[in-house]
Amino acid sequence: MTDIPQTRLPRFKRDPDRAGAFQVTQRDLEILRHVAEHRFIRSEWIIKLVGGSKQHLIRRLNLLYHHGYLDRPRCQLDYYHEGGSKSLVYGLASRGAGRLRRDLDMPFERMDWTTRNKSIGRLFLEHTLMVSDFMAALEIDCRNRPDIRLLYAHELPQPKGRGNSREPFRWSVDIPGKRRVGVVPDKVFALEVPSPDGRIEHTQYFLEADRGTMPISRSNQKGTSLRRKLESYRRLGKQGKLTPCDGTWVVVSTATLERLNLLSEAEKPSGRKSRLSAVLKSITTPFSTFEIKRHSF
Numbered sequence: 001m002t003d004i005p006q007t008r009l010p011r012f013k014r015d016p017d018r019a020g021a022f023q024v025t026q027r028d029l030e031i032l033r034h035v036a037e038h039r040f041i042r043s044e045w046i047i048k049l050v051g052g053s054k055q056h057l058i059r060r061l062n063l064l065y066h067h068g069y070l071d072r073p074r075c076q077l078d079y080y081h082e083g084g085s086k087s088l089v090y091g092l093a094s095r096g097a098g099r100l101r102r103d104l105d106m107p108f109e110r111m112d113w114t115t116r117n118k119s120i121g122r123l124f125l126e127h128t129l130m131v132s133d134f135m136a137a138l139e140i141d142c143r144n145r146p147d148i149r150l151l152y153a154h155e156l157p158q159p160k161g162r163g164n165s166r167e168p169f170r171w172s173v174d175i176p177g178k179r180r181v182g183v184v185p186d187k188v189f190a191l192e193v194p195s196p197d198g199r200i201e202h203t204q205y206f207l208e209a210d211r212g213t214m215p216i217s218r219s220n221q222k223g224t225s226l227r228r229k230l231e232s233y234r235r236l237g238k239q240g241k242l243t244p245c246d247g248t249w250v251v252v253s254t255a256t257l258e259r260l261n262l263l264s265e266a267e268k269p270s271g272r273k274s275r276l277s278a279v280l281k282s283i284t285t286p287f288s289t290f291e292i293k294r295h296s297f
Helices: 026-038 043-050 054-066 074-081 094-104 113-118 122-143 226-238 257-266
Strands: 040-042 089-092 149-152 171-175 178-183 187-194 200-210 248-254 287-291
Touching: 026 040, 026 043, 026 054, 026 089, 026 094, 026 122, 040 043, 040 122, 043 054, 043 089, 043 122, 074 122, 089 094, 089 113, 094 113, 122 149, 122 187, 122 200, 122 248, 171 226, 178 226, 200 226, 226 248, 226 257, 248 257, 257 287
Parallel strands: 200 248
Antiparallel strands: 040 089, 149 187, 171 178, 187 200, 248 287
């Protein structure tokens, strides 16, 4: 294994010759797998999720970037003009996707991931990071709770009638005032927790990351709003389109506490608490949970 040279490498321009030759290790594959799960993720979370020496992992991230396995989206550039020390944001590059397909049999589409990453804007990146911040914190917290198992979407049974779908957690639902609305969670996950009677409870969650760019409610259902999103999930439950389990919740993570308070005033959170609140200790953004009742599967 060759370490990165001591000379400083450019942050946003690949220089594989100066970075030096290297071989992909099992630990590098673990890094690639975590980045792939989250689309874009901060280096500080990668270091916590993979574990081990921080300096060694920073060197490996540098090598993976300069050799084309990881991307650093350029729309984060303005972060580094604001002063201070910031975590770099990483995304999966084409070479990294190919390596995960080959070595871990992960079903990535054969597309130019590097070009796709270049097309993203700052708002998309910030929204994606809000999701990955939440999920990485949850994964870390679940590791500290051996009684709780975190499952990502690819580990879950597919919803009713979606067995052959490439996007099983994408639905359309009819709501009053608007004929059809698309429902696509920002993230789908589940927690498995032992119940007092010895049974394993399986609870499913749909995460919605709210950066305050849409209104909480509108006078009608024709325009998007947070309340319309929650109503769409409720109708999925009423129409029997969700996977049978021990509970289904929508988690709304907000950028500010003020925003969460406004949402709670307009849409009361469930009286019954989800287990998520007792598990999450590392997340710094406010969030609330809303229970979705299921009917006639």
